[in-house]
Amino acid sequence: MQKILSYYIITLAICILWLTTIASAQQSVFGTNNYIEYQVGTLPFIISVPHGGNLEPASIPTRTCNNAVTVTDAFTIETALEIRNRLFTITGCYPHLIISHLRRTKLDPNRNLADGACGNAQAITAWNEFHNFITTARNTAQQQYNNQTLFVDLHGHGNPIQRVELGYLLYDDELELSDSILNTPKYLGYSSIKNLALSNASNSTHAQLLRGPKAFGTLLANNNYPAVPSQRIPFPGTASNYFSGGYITANHTSYTSGIQINGFQMELNFTNLRDIPANRTAFAIAFTRAIIEYMNSHFTTTWNGCRPLSAKNEALDVFPELYPNPASKRDFVSIDVPRNTRYSFSLFNLLGCIFATGQLDAKNNTISTELLPAGIYVLQISNTQHNVVMTRKLIVQE
Ligand SMILES: [Zn+2]
Numbered sequence: 054m055q056k057i058l059s060y061y062i063i064t065l066a067i068c069i070l071w072l073t074t075i076a077s078a079q080q081s082v083f084g085t086n087n088y089i090e091y092q093v094g095t096l097p098f099i100i101s102v103p104h105g106g107n108l109e110p111a112s113i114p115t116r117t118c119n120n121a122v123t124v125t126d127a128f129t130i131e132t133a134l135e136i137r138n139r140l141f142t143i144t145g146c147y148p149h150l151i152i153s154h155l156r157r158t159k160l161d162p163n164r165n166l167a168d169g170a171c172g173n174a175q176a177i178t179a180w181n182e183f184h185n186f187i188t189t190a191r192n193t194a195q196q197q198y199n200n201q202t203l204f205v206d207l208h209g210h211g212n213p214i215q216r217v218e219l220g221y222l223l224y225d226d227e228l229e230l231s232d233s234i235l236n237t238p239k240y241l242g243y244s245s246i247k248n249l250a251l252s253n254a255s256n257s258t259h260a261q262l263l264r265g266p267k268a269f270g271t272l273l274a275n276n277n278y279p280a281v282p283s284q285r286i287p288f289p290g291t292a293s294n295y296f297s298g299g300y301i302t303a304n305h306t307s308y309t310s311g312i313q314i315n316g317f318q319m320e321l322n323f324t325n326l327r328d329i330p331a332n333r334t335a336f337a338i339a340f341t342r343a344i345i346e347y348m349n350s351h352f353t354t355t356w357n358g359c360r361p362l363s364a365k366n367e368a369l370d371v372f373p374e375l376y377p378n379p380a381s382k383r384d385f386v387s388i389d390v391p392r393n394t395r396y397s398f399s400l401f402n403l404l405g406c407i408f409a410t411g412q413l414d415a416k417n418n419t420i421s422t423e424l425l426p427a428g429i430y431v432l433q434i435s436n437t438q439h440n441v442v443m444t445r446k447l448i449v450q451e
Pocket residue numbers: 104126207208209
């Protein structure tokens with residue numbers, strides 16, 4: 054009895070903590086034990102930070118499997134937060150931000166599950182939550198911006214040459230090929246910006262997107278941060294330990310068939326960039342300038358479409374009727390979505406783990422509870438166009 058009681062007290066505490074976070078200005082959702090954080094945004098832009106965490110829980114053994122790399126990418130979370138703040142200053146809206154707070158000795162989300170979690174159950178949960186949060190962000194942003202969305206996986210490198218390395222999944226020797234060869238279907242097929250190269254607002258070729266005058270590396274270099282590939286440094290050289298992009302980039306961009314979103318891995322040098330707060334702020338300003346120019350050049354979306362917080366539609370700010378609640382485990386719940394309104398939904402348990410995501414409108418207005426374990430859930434519905442995010446407790450009984 055005491056065990057059950059203490060479980061409920063702990064669950065309640067986490068629940069209150071989680072709901073408090075949900076109510077803050079920018080929505081944050083935490084995974085199990087707060088190891089993984091998802092800051093929900095409304096810009097057509099997603100950043101993930103897999104290697105900046107500092108948490109070292111004793112319950113997860115230090116990773117030693119398969120020659121694990123365990124080096125922390127110092128100050129990458131801080132840099133991402135600076136970029137987030139700068140984007141908010143410029144646009145009035147936040148990017149989607151997914152952060153692992155676990156130290157890389159405990160979890161590496163940029164490796165496959167076996168290598169990244171080394172078989173530990175808690176690490177496996179965190180790995181899944183990290184990737185599920187990126188998928189949720191992708192689906193949300195893609196729906197809001199009709200596939201005109203960019204994803205950046207943010208890292209820090211320790212290579213001696215102080216320049217930003219952009220990884221489009223093309224190896225160092227492949228980047229030494231001519232533009233015409235890089236524009237062939239074979240090399241497009243290796244690229245994390247495959248869809249963008251096939252169709253973009255500037256009619257740029259793949260090679261131009263990699264190292265032309267409006268390539269992201271060139272725009273970053275124009276803002277005083279040398280980058281490769283770019284117009285000035287079209288390829289890194291084969292002896293520079295260049296990072297071409299890893300598991301996250303490969304599995305959350307158009308490199309993988311069926312995924313629309315384009316993106317790249319960004320490896321930041323340390324000196325004069327990540328090392329002190331003033332340098333991180335300066336980089337965030339330059340990065341924001343470059344990324345806005347890049348997206349304005351090649352994407353058809355506008356950054357003003359994100360609807361700052363003041364544009365909130367109060368009429369939609371009431372959670373629609375939800376029934377039955379409590380629901381039965383073998384049934385479904387209905388939500389009275391107003392006509393001509395569309396919500397994205399996510400169903401979490403009290404630990405913040407996602408059980409279901411999808412879309413709701415007046416016709417498709419049910420969520421199946423058939424496969425859910427009995428318990429208490431939080432149903433979050435959002436309409437990003439009208440800047441509405443609401444939550445409601447849902448009880449599922451046996
Ligand atoms: Zn890294």
